[in-house]
Amino acid sequence: MPRMPAVEAAPLANDTFLRACLREPTAYTPLWLMRQAGRYLPEYNATRARAGSFMGLATSPDFATEVTLQPLERWPLDAAILFSDILTVPDAMGLGLSFAAGEGPRFAHPVRDEAAVRRLEVPDMERLRYVFDAVRSIRKALATSKDANGRPAGRVPLIGFSGSPWTLACYMVEGAGSDDYRLVKTMLYARPDLMHRLLDVNAQAVAAYLNAQIDAGAQAVMLFDSWGGVLADAAFHDFSLRYTRAVVAALKREAEGRRVPCIVFTKGGGGWLEDIAACGADVVGLDWTTDLGRARKRIDDRVALQGNLDPAVLFAPPDTVAREARAVLDSFGPAARPDGRHGGHVFNLGHGISQHTSPEHVAALVEAVHGHSRAVRPRPR
Amino acid sequence: MPRMPAVEAAPLANDTFLRACLREPTAYTPLWLMRQAGRYLPEYNATRARAGSFMGLATSPDFATEVTLQPLERWPLDAAILFSDILTVPDAMGLGLSFAAGEGPRFAHPVRDEAAVRRLEVPDMERLRYVFDAVRSIRKALATSKDANGRPAGRVPLIGFSGSPWTLACYMVEGAGSDDYRLVKTMLYARPDLMHRLLDVNAQAVAAYLNAQIDAGAQAVMLFDSWGGVLADAAFHDFSLRYTRAVVAALKREAEGRRVPCIVFTKGGGGWLEDIAACGADVVGLDWTTDLGRARKRIDDRVALQGNLDPAVLFAPPDTVAREARAVLDSFGPAARPDGRHGGHVFNLGHGISQHTSPEHVAALVEAVHGHSRAVRPRPR
Numbered sequence: 001m002p003r004m005p006a007v008e009a010a011p012l013a014n015d016t017f018l019r020a021c022l023r024e025p026t027a028y029t030p031l032w033l034m035r036q037a038g039r040y041l042p043e044y045n046a047t048r049a050r051a052g053s054f055m056g057l058a059t060s061p062d063f064a065t066e067v068t069l070q071p072l073e074r075w076p077l078d079a080a081i082l083f084s085d086i087l088t089v090p091d092a093m094g095l096g097l098s099f100a101a102g103e104g105p106r107f108a109h110p111v112r113d114e115a116a117v118r119r120l121e122v123p124d125m126e127r128l129r130y131v132f133d134a135v136r137s138i139r140k141a142l143a144t145s146k147d148a149n150g151r152p153a154g155r156v157p158l159i160g161f162s163g164s165p166w167t168l169a170c171y172m173v174e175g176a177g178s179d180d181y182r183l184v185k186t187m188l189y190a191r192p193d194l195m196h197r198l199l200d201v202n203a204q205a206v207a208a209y210l211n212a213q214i215d216a217g218a219q220a221v222m223l224f225d226s227w228g229g230v231l232a233d234a235a236f237h238d239f240s241l242r243y244t245r246a247v248v249a250a251l252k253r254e255a256e257g258r259r260v261p262c263i264v265f266t267k268g269g270g271g272w273l274e275d276i277a278a279c280g281a282d283v284v285g286l287d288w289t290t291d292l293g294r295a296r297k298r299i300d301d302r303v304a305l306q307g308n309l310d311p312a313v314l315f316a317p318p319d320t321v322a323r324e325a326r327a328v329l330d331s332f333g334p335a336a337r338p339d340g341r342h343g344g345h346v347f348n349l350g351h352g353i354s355q356h357t358s359p360e361h362v363a364a365l366v367e368a369v370h371g372h373s374r375a376v377r378p379r380p381r
Numbered sequence: 382m383p384r385m386p387a388v389e390a391a392p393l394a395n396d397t398f399l400r401a402c403l404r405e406p407t408a409y410t411p412l413w414l415m416r417q418a419g420r421y422l423p424e425y426n427a428t429r430a431r432a433g434s435f436m437g438l439a440t441s442p443d444f445a446t447e448v449t450l451q452p453l454e455r456w457p458l459d460a461a462i463l464f465s466d467i468l469t470v471p472d473a474m475g476l477g478l479s480f481a482a483g484e485g486p487r488f489a490h491p492v493r494d495e496a497a498v499r500r501l502e503v504p505d506m507e508r509l510r511y512v513f514d515a516v517r518s519i520r521k522a523l524a525t526s527k528d529a530n531g532r533p534a535g536r537v538p539l540i541g542f543s544g545s546p547w548t549l550a551c552y553m554v555e556g557a558g559s560d561d562y563r564l565v566k567t568m569l570y571a572r573p574d575l576m577h578r579l580l581d582v583n584a585q586a587v588a589a590y591l592n593a594q595i596d597a598g599a600q601a602v603m604l605f606d607s608w609g610g611v612l613a614d615a616a617f618h619d620f621s622l623r624y625t626r627a628v629v630a631a632l633k634r635e636a637e638g639r640r641v642p643c644i645v646f647t648k649g650g651g652g653w654l655e656d657i658a659a660c661g662a663d664v665v666g667l668d669w670t671t672d673l674g675r676a677r678k679r680i681d682d683r684v685a686l687q688g689n690l691d692p693a694v695l696f697a698p699p700d701t702v703a704r705e706a707r708a709v710l711d712s713f714g715p716a717a718r719p720d721g722r723h724g725g726h727v728f729n730l731g732h733g734i735s736q737h738t739s740p741e742h743v744a745a746l747v748e749a750v751h752g753h754s755r756a757v758r759p760r761p762r
Binding site: 182185186190229232268270271290309310312315316317350354356 | 566671
C-alpha cells in the first residue's frame, strides 16, 4: 500500500508524549489513559447508541473519529489513541468477530484444529481499510479541533495499536475470553508446531497492520500483550515475547521526519521486564503490581516506561486520586539523571480505565499529573 | 481450646514432604497438588452428589475425610490436604457462605460499609468445630488406611489451611468473586482505616483458626493469598503481606514433637518473592509465571519453594506432562548445595488442578516427579 500522508504536515503543538517515549527532556510528564474513549464517558455512550453496536462504532471512520476526540475535548491529555479493537486482525482473517451486549468479544469461527490453523493467512490489508481510514480521519480532526480553552488541543500525537500475536492467538483459539486458557494452552503444549505456525501468521499480519496504520498517519504504535502474563515463564519467552520481537523488528520506525515510538505492554509481565525491555520497543508499559522506581532501576533507563496507576484508585475521592498519582510520579523520580542521561515516563493507568469511573476523578488525575510533574522538574523549560 | 491429640502418635511412614519444607535431605522430591481432592475425580463427584452440595461436603467430617483420602488412594502423593474451603472463617463471622450450582462462592451479607466493618468480630472457634473434627477424623483415617499397593499410604502428613486476611477481605467486601475488585479496592483507597480494621480482625481470626487446626492434628499449614497479586505494589505490602506476617507470627510452630511448617502462597506474587520469603513462613508457593531456578537464586534457599507447574500442562499428552514436570525439577536443581547447605522443593502445580484434567495425566505427573527426582539425586539414601 503506497504511503498516503493524510494531512498537511502541521507541526505538533504538543509533542511531550513523543519526547517522553524517546527519553528526551519534557516540561512535565505526559499522560494518556488506556481505553480513554470508553463507557465511563456519557458522550461515548451516546455515540455508541447512535452507531448501534461496538463494531458499528469501530468500523465507521466518522464514529471512530468522534469518540477518539471525546476525552481530548474534556481534558488536556497528551496523546490520542485510535478507537478500535485489538481483535480486528483475526476478524479480517475471516474468524467473524462480534460483541454480544454486555459480553466480551466472540469469534464465530475459532481456530481449534490443524486444518483451521493451516487455513490461516495474513489477511489482505484492504479488509482493514476502515481502520486506516479512521487513522486518516482522526489525524485530520486532530489538526483542526480545539479544546475547551479554545486551544488546538487536537494537536497531540495519535497512537495506533494491535493485539500481540499471542494475545490474538488466545482469542482465536478460545473463541472468546477465558479464565483458564484451556484450549489455547492445550494447543501450545500438545501441538507446539501448530501454535508456532499460528503465531507466525499473526506476527506477519500484525506487523503489516501496524505499518499500514503508520502509513495512514499513526505517530506511535502500541502492542497489547494482554494475556502474556498467563503463560509459564518458558512459554512466555517461546510463544509470546519471541513473536512480539518479530513484530517490533518489522515495524517502520520513522514517518513524517520523526521516529515512530513503539510501546509494548504485557499485563502481568513485571517479572520479565528486562527481557521485554530488550525486545526492540522504545517504551515498556507496566501494570500496577510493579513499583515504577524499582522497574526503572532494573532497566537503567534503556527504554522509557509507561504506567502504572491501579485503575481502581479512580474509585477513591479526588484527593486520594491526586495523592496516589503523585506517588507514581515520585516513584519514577526525576527524568534527568545526575550522569546526564535521561529517563522517560509516560503516565498511564496500569490497565484500561473502568466503565465505573467518574469523569470528575479523571479531571483530578490529569491535574495532579501535570501539576505535580511540572512543579518537581528541576528547572522550568 | 485445650490441645486434644486426635490419634495415637503413630510415626509417619512418609515424612518426605515435612523434610522438604524444612530444607532437610530427602530421597526424592515430594509432591502434592492444590485442590487434589476435586471435581476431576469421578469418585469425588460421586461423594459430592451424596452430600448434596459443596457445603454439605465440607461441613461433614465423614464426607470431608472420604474425599481428602481419595487422591491418596489413587497415587502415592506425599501429603494430604484437609478438604474445606478458604472462606470458612468469614462464614463463621456470620456472612452466610453459599455455593450456587456452577458458580463460585457467595456471601449473603457482604461487608460494604462502616457499620458492617465495626460489627465484625473474631468468631467463636466453636462455630468451626466441623473443620477441627474433620482434621481429627482425617488424621485417624490416615493412620490406618492403605494405598492401592496395600501399603499404609495414609501415613503422609495432613496440611491444614485458610485464606489469607486480604483474600478473605476480597470475598467479604465483594460478596463473591470479582474481575476488577472494585468494591474492596474502593474501600482500601477511600477508607483505609476501615480496611485495616477488617484485616486486623481477619488476621486474628485466621491465626486462631490455623492454631486450632494444628491442635486438632494438622502437621503443616498453608495460607492462600489467592488475590494478593491483584494489588498495586505498595498496597500489597500494606494490606496483604503485613497481615500475612501477623498470622504467621501468631502460629504455633511445633506439635507432636515436630515443627509444623507454614506455607504462604501468593498467586501473582513472583515480583515480591524476597519480601514474601521474609514473612516468617518456612515455604513459599509460586505460580507458574516465575522460573523456579531463578526464584531459588533470589531467595538463596532461605526458605523452601513449592510449585510450580502450569496446571494447563496436564491437558497435554502424558509424555509432555512428564517432560514439563522434569523441566520444573531441573530448573530447581539439586537440593544439596556445594556449600553444604540445603534447599527444599515441594513439587506442586502453580494453582489448583482443573476440573477438566484427566486422572491418567496425573498418574504420569506423579511418576515423572518421583522417578526423575529420585534418579537425579546424587546418592540414593
